[in-house]
Amino acid sequence: MALAPPPVSDISVLLDPGLDRGRRAAVLSVLSGVIWPLQAALVAWAIGGLLTGKEPSALLAAFGFGGLGLLRAGLGYFADADAQAAAEVDIAKLRAEIVATEAGRASDSTFGGAGSIAALASEKLELLGPYVSRYSPVRARVMVLPLVILVLAFWHSWAVGIVLLISGPLIPLFMALVGMAAKQASARQMAEIGTLNDFLVERLSALVDIRLLGAGPKVLEGFSKQAGDLRRRTVAVLGVAFLSSTVLELFAAIGIAMVAVYVGFSLLGELQFGAWGAPLTPEAGIFLLLLAPEFYQPLRDLSAAWHDKQAAMAVTDEFAAYSCEPHAKLPGAGATAVRLPGPASVALHGCCTPTGTQLPDIVIADGERVALVGRSGSGKTSALRLMAGLELPRHGSVIVADQPLTAENADSWRARLGWMPQAPHFLGGSLRQNLTLGRGGDVRAALETAAIAEVVEALPQQLRTRLGETGAGLSGGEARRLTLARAVHGRPDLLLADEPTADLDAETARMVTEGLLAQAALGATLVIATHDKALAARMDRVIDLGDAT
Structure with a gap:
């Protein structure tokens, strides 16, 4: 921090x-x-x-x-x-x-x-x-x-x-x-x-x-x-x-x-x-x-x-x-980097988050589908942020691709990730720029995976449409599916999703769940933080963070 x-x-x-x-x-x-x-x-x-x-x-x-x-x-x-x-x-x-x-x-x-x-x-x-x-x-x-x-x-x-x-x-x-x-x-x-x-x-x-x-x-x-x-x-x-x-x-x-x-x-x-x-x-x-x-x-x-x-x-x-406001600085330079070689595995050993939450040891193998559950404040989001290299632990170690995660290799590790935050957030550019973030890849396939292609085609300028920071003009479910499309674009090796089905109706939650599982079926490691018991039940393994403090 x-x-x-x-x-x-x-x-x-x-x-x-x-x-x-x-x-x-x-x-x-x-x-x-x-x-x-x-x-x-x-x-x-x-x-x-x-x-x-x-x-x-x-x-x-x-x-x-x-x-x-x-x-x-x-x-x-x-x-x-x-x-x-x-x-x-x-x-x-x-x-x-x-x-x-x-x-x-x-x-x-x-x-x-x-x-x-x-x-x-x-x-x-x-x-x-x-x-x-x-x-x-x-x-x-x-x-x-x-x-x-x-x-x-x-x-x-x-x-x-x-x-x-x-x-x-x-x-x-x-x-x-x-x-x-x-x-x-x-x-x-x-x-x-x-x-x-x-x-x-x-x-x-x-x-x-x-x-x-x-x-x-x-x-x-x-x-x-x-x-x-x-x-x-x-x-x-x-x-x-x-x-x-x-x-x-x-x-x-x-x-x-x-x-x-x-x-x-x-x-x-x-x-x-x-x-x-x-x-x-x-x-x-x-x-x-x-x-x-x-x-x-x-x-x-x-x-x-x-x-x-x-x-x-x-x-x-x-x-x-x-x-003088304390803040967690993004490790690395935040630049586009060559992907870090090695398996898409991640492990947390004795990690204490920047906010002071002590996490249990977590080991996730390459290609595994894991759900992190626990009460609010137990550290689910913090664990995802540590896995994504968005923060470094106060103490302890994060092991990614069989090597310690540091500020020097954080950019290379994030190049392999797909990140789906809990609150949708968009940049000031076009929808295409928001989905690709300057990377190559099949945009149409990402939209189909997230079941959002028809919504994008109905927009006034389709992929050239500019959205507000919070996706003005879209429903909450549509904005959430667009963040899923952005996360799966470029075929990430590790997909991290924070409360992907929270506050969604049953049908939208089903589409988001199917999109996540479709990416996992392509060989990606999938880690989600959720309170959704139905979604957690479809994972290979559930890790209960319980009352971690």
Whole structure:
């Protein structure tokens, strides 16, 4: 049993693949912001000179301002490009992890259904993009630019510096308080998205049954209620974001207004303090007026991106819950392999399943027909999974084809098997692809063995028909017979069937039983796990697992 890594609580660790590009984007973004004080100095020099009669070179000021503007735009462009590239790399890596985990999973996920996992891999991971591309560069600018501007403000006027120093810290303090509520609201929204996706997948898979039972209005009512809950949670997240932005704008507007009032009255001669013992010059006053909005601009940007961080943290927590979920990893590479040579025999010796169930020793000879019986939870399905090489025992050994089953030969052993699970499950491709799984063989013979050929011919596109994951459009018995056809396709040497006749009517159960026995008559070893006494009685031998624990 393979255990997933411990939960990732540090978002920087989670986003490690794009870290270098993200850092470069942050540096370029900071350099782009530092250029503005130089541009402001040129503007103040030009306008101040005109006001004092010094007649500065307008051409020099214009070319200097324009050149710095182009440099600032170029740095901003490359910063945005690097940040976007870093976001794409991070999201692609995490999405690949989820796909690889699900492709190699040997048991159902406890994290959630297919809808929850699909939502995490698609729309939820996309919420990490704004964090990388917007929040991270903005955070870097907030750490540098306000300090640079604060030093320049104090250099020219201690009064302006004090105004900025007092009003500036109030903004991050308030944002930290708002952020706690924002993260909780984002987490509730993330959970609701997963629940709604699971609900939708389940209802779509049962769409035909819903229509036949006339339950459409009831299903729509439930879906409308859940959609309304998600809408309210989304509005709550947006409300928190708008609240933080509004308060920030209020503080910024007050701070800029106080700077403007001080500069204006100082230039009019009404205020004689705040400029280090000398009157405030027009150049210094204009320079301070141009710097004040830029002092608050990184904080404005941080407020706009603050909900991006909270959403990303909520996604990080959810991904951590998914990644730390213990799961049995499929032994081997899951690839097509040459069949393992030797007899189609299997034996379990002292095996304890990954879930902790201790199994008795089981030995099944080549060509034998065996039924595993016992109460629910006695380990019948677990024994089949060990025989199929879908899991390896916690301790003990599985002997197949007269040799120990390991991760190295699991693919070769599974190439000889036919597997009929208890719950029918289909891939997203055509019916032919679901039956053959990329292997050659006589599809028609497999359909005839499973007594499902006439049903397939009646489908709109026959073997080209696409089914849902649970076989939407087919009855439970028809879906079960299709899984039998898939299991017997390619003439497997060992056929494993888990509760093949469960929940079937007598006639369908008879057809499934005859199909299994027909494959055994061709020389295949047949092992079934069942509660069906009539089916068990037709086997060569019955192994009672009893109350195995």
